[in-house]
Amino acid sequence: MSALFVLIGISILVAGSFLAAFLWSVSNGQFDDDYTPSIRMLFDDNPKKKTSTPPSSKNNTNQ
Amino acid sequence: MTNTRSISVNCFHCGDVCNDISILAADHHFCCQGCKQVYLLLNENNLCNYYDLDKTPGLKARGNFVSGRFGYLDDEATMLKLIQFQSDEQINVTFSVPQMHCSSCIYLLENLHRIEPGVKQSQVNFQQKEVFVIFDPRETSLRKVVELLAFIGYEPYISLKDAVTKKAPAFNRRQIYKIGVAGFCFSNIMMLSFPEYFSSGNIEEPGLKTAFTWINVALSVPVLFFSASAIFISAWKGLRQHLLNIDAPIALAIMVTFVRSYYEIISGHGAGYLDSGTGIVFFMLIGRWFQNKTYDSFSFDRDYRSYFPLGVSVIEGKIEKNIPVTQLQRSDRIIIRHEEMVPADAILMKGTANIDYSFVSGENAPVEKQKGELIYAGGKQMGSAIELEIIKEVSRSYITQLWNNDIFKGNKNEDRSYIHPWSKYFTIVLLSIAVGTLIFWSFFDPSKILPAVTAVLIVACPCSLLLSATFTYGNMLRIFGRNKLFLKNAAVIEGLAKINTIIFDKTGTITHTNAAVISYEGIPLTGDELAIIKTVAQQSAHPLSKIIAASMPASPEKLLTLTQFKEYTGKGLEAVVGDIPVKMGSANFIQADHEFVTHDTGTSVHVVLGKKHAGKFIVQNQYRQGITEMVHNLKQDGNELFVLSGDNDSEHANLKKIFGINTTINFNQSPQQKLDFIKKLQLDGKQVLMIGDGLNDAGALMQSQVGFSVSENSARFSPASDAILDGSRVLLLDKFISYAKAGKKIVTASFILSILYNIVGLSFAIQGILSPMIAAILMPASSISIVLFVSLLSSYTAKQKGL
Numbered sequence: 079m080s081a082l083f084v085l086i087g088i089s090i091l092v093a094g095s096f097l098a099a100f101l102w103s104v105s106n107g108q109f110d111d112d113y114t115p116s117i118r119m120l121f122d123d124n125p126k127k128k129t130s131t132p133p134s135s136k137n138n139t140n141q
Numbered sequence: 142m143t144n145t146r147s148i149s150v151n152c153f154h155c156g157d158v159c160n161d162i163s164i165l166a167a168d169h170h171f172c173c174q175g176c177k178q179v180y181l182l183l184n185e186n187n188l189c190n191y192y193d194l195d196k197t198p199g200l201k202a203r204g205n206f207v208s209g210r211f212g213y214l215d216d217e218a219t220m221l222k223l224i225q226f227q228s229d230e231q232i233n234v235t236f237s238v239p240q241m242h243c244s245s246c247i248y249l250l251e252n253l254h255r256i257e258p259g260v261k262q263s264q265v266n267f268q269q270k271e272v273f274v275i276f277d278p279r280e281t282s283l284r285k286v287v288e289l290l291a292f293i294g295y296e297p298y299i300s301l302k303d304a305v306t307k308k309a310p311a312f313n314r315r316q317i318y319k320i321g322v323a324g325f326c327f328s329n330i331m332m333l334s335f336p337e338y339f340s341s342g343n344i345e346e347p348g349l350k351t352a353f354t355w356i357n358v359a360l361s362v363p364v365l366f367f368s369a370s371a372i373f374i375s376a377w378k379g380l381r382q383h384l385l386n387i388d389a390p391i392a393l394a395i396m397v398t399f400v401r402s403y404y405e406i407i408s409g410h411g412a413g414y415l416d417s418g419t420g421i422v423f424f425m426l427i428g429r430w431f432q433n434k435t436y437d438s439f440s441f442d443r444d445y446r447s448y449f450p451l452g453v454s455v456i457e458g459k460i461e462k463n464i465p466v467t468q469l470q471r472s473d474r475i476i477i478r479h480e481e482m483v484p485a486d487a488i489l490m491k492g493t494a495n496i497d498y499s500f501v502s503g504e505n506a507p508v509e510k511q512k513g514e515l516i517y518a519g520g521k522q523m524g525s526a527i528e529l530e531i532i533k534e535v536s537r538s539y540i541t542q543l544w545n546n547d548i549f550k551g552n553k554n555e556d557r558s559y560i561h562p563w564s565k566y567f568t569i570v571l572l573s574i575a576v577g578t579l580i581f582w583s584f585f586d587p588s589k590i591l592p593a594v595t596a597v598l599i600v601a602c603p604c605s606l607l608l609s610a611t612f613t614y615g616n617m618l619r620i621f622g623r624n625k626l627f628l629k630n631a632a633v634i635e636g637l638a639k640i641n642t643i644i645f646d647k648t649g650t651i652t653h654t655n656a657a658v659i660s661y662e663g664i665p666l667t668g669d670e671l672a673i674i675k676t677v678a679q680q681s682a683h684p685l686s687k688i689i690a691a692s693m694p695a696s697p698e699k700l701l702t703l704t705q706f707k708e709y710t711g712k713g714l715e716a717v718v719g720d721i722p723v724k725m726g727s728a729n730f731i732q733a734d735h736e737f738v739t740h741d742t743g744t745s746v747h748v749v750l751g752k753k754h755a756g757k758f759i760v761q762n763q764y765r766q767g768i769t770e771m772v773h774n775l776k777q778d779g780n781e782l783f784v785l786s787g788d789n790d791s792e793h794a795n796l797k798k799i800f801g802i803n804t805t806i807n808f809n810q811s812p813q814q815k816l817d818f819i820k821k822l823q824l825d826g827k828q829v830l831m832i833g834d835g836l837n838d839a840g841a842l843m844q845s846q847v848g849f850s851v852s853e854n855s856a857r858f859s860p861a862s863d864a865i866l867d868g869s870r871v872l873l874l875d876k877f878i879s880y881a882k883a884g885k886k887i888v889t890a891s892f893i894l895s896i897l898y899n900i901v902g903l904s905f906a907i908q909g910i911l912s913p914m915i916a917a918i919l920m921p922a923s924s925i926s927i928v929l930f931v932s933l934l935s936s937y938t939a940k941q942k943g944l
Contacts, residue, residue: 082349086356090329097325104317114267117244118251121190 154199198245213452236297605895625867663756
């Protein structure tokens, strides 16, 4: 039956490591916002195609 | 002439109906130049994905901004209050952007750097409605970033309040740690207790049994001292104030469970109830977390300061300077430009004021003021810049005094506890059962006193009582929110369930604020004449002119030139188009014939073309469709209805038609009269729901048992309200109320269910035969089944009611 002691030790160790992972992810801010990241990953990265726009035109945006 | 709204072209940007189909860009129609400008800006920066993610995601552009509106953001002191981090290379700042509503919003706000290269990074937190921006102060400025956000329709919500006290992070990570630890310990203890249950306490290997129990003890320690600490602290605080709050029996139950378990384990009597004990803590923490999430999700505690501009232009000598409003003093000279708000009571010194008090009174016709007249805080100037002299400081002005009314001092619906009134008796009943058990066993079998009494305290956990209200109301708040009714907290649902009297404020709540029915009486107009009238009306910023201009068909092929234009504020317009003199305005202004002046319903604008009086436009409020049906339903449910309007009685006949002959409809009501009217009803024992808008309703909203603020734009609402209701959903009111009533019944039903659980548990406990296994099954089973019961039932009821 001593094998059970080892197994229980291991099981608590494994469960403990999951707890540690959970605590770390909370402190890392992964649960602060559980909505935006799921949307963010869907956006395409389409790079700026028009680079010819002179930077000065940006100032006209806020009249 | 008929309403031209029948041509149904929707704005590509904001989805509004286009009245003018001549505004085109890249084959898309726009309702106004503002929306088109925003589109062009996004198109130029290749951000048109914005329009692919959601249909017409844009927010109606409010037109061009007056320079200087955000001028106060250049002020070093104001800036320091808003920004979180500053160095030479970067500035970090978080803006609250309540307008964000869809994935397109996230897309656009996170791509700010493509429009403004000075922005290094922008990150959205959708649930908090915040955007975190890092920008380079060498390339751009705080003011420019805010102006950009405002231009694309996401004007950040910046208030003095935020500036005065920076808010703490809303997310409480410590609470999550506690739940994690409790969950870990609970599940492991549960697992290690199984052998005990299956073998009925006789594990063959003695070493194994000891090992299991002692591992359990070790696992239970962090739950008792770390996870459960908040419950003990809250119970202790209550006791110190001589209050037996709901946390007291929970704390007692946890304490008794752990102490008895430790005693049993140390003395070698048994395995204890550590699994139930940690289970209670775990479920309680989850319930609390859920409660916090739903109960505190809306910050309603805005005061008058949230409504006023932060900065104002002051003239010192000849120099114009931007200062924060708080520094404004008596006899300061200020400049108020078009669409700017007067921050404090002041006297008009220069220019003609055309003050729009709609924010204060809900009236949408501007009031003309002459030099030397008093202008109250909260009014908005429409037209050219005016110069004012401050006579009262911001905090002493008319509006702010309304706030200082006594009714704003207390917090209604707040002190009311979220738990059912029955819970008050829970502690008392529980303690009397425990005492009864003690007395009973002291006569029959004194050896059973301790196990029976402790078992009573362990098993009779009020957590299912607590969880039922929390989860029912939490789920209901979510469902209300989905229907664009945002309640301040769950206590409002209980208030709403008791309502039997409903008061409507006419302005804005049952009428469309942006739409009006316009009709024409008089000599039929030709196409050319319509074009002339449109051209003239377009020149004016007066709401009536705008409505008339918007109702005309567009005639882009004909460009008409005005040779003369003059606006007589509050009276009318005079212009010359081509060679035709045009006059538009009130009957007095054009000196109309008597036959036209008589039987005016609604507001009339008379038109004189050339020398002849052509006719008049009649502008009438447009009532929301389906209002009659809703009124009928509300009455059928036994509610008494009233209408209190600040307007004149021109709509009396129409309102009577909608509300029926027996409904009291009062016109020309001042804010104080509305408040007194509600007080009188309350003295008669009525439970009053007030539905209003405008800042002037604040007193009435506060006085009523439940106050709804109807808003077309959820960023603007009256702070005294218990709920914000989106203007488009006003007609669901009858459903909202009956759902709130149903919710109360669900809570009551779940209470009965949890009491049944308690009876079963107690019947074991008082006999002194509560085994750890029964406790371990009963506790989680009751908690989980009750949560499931209320969640499913409240969702099902919502579906039934069509919400």
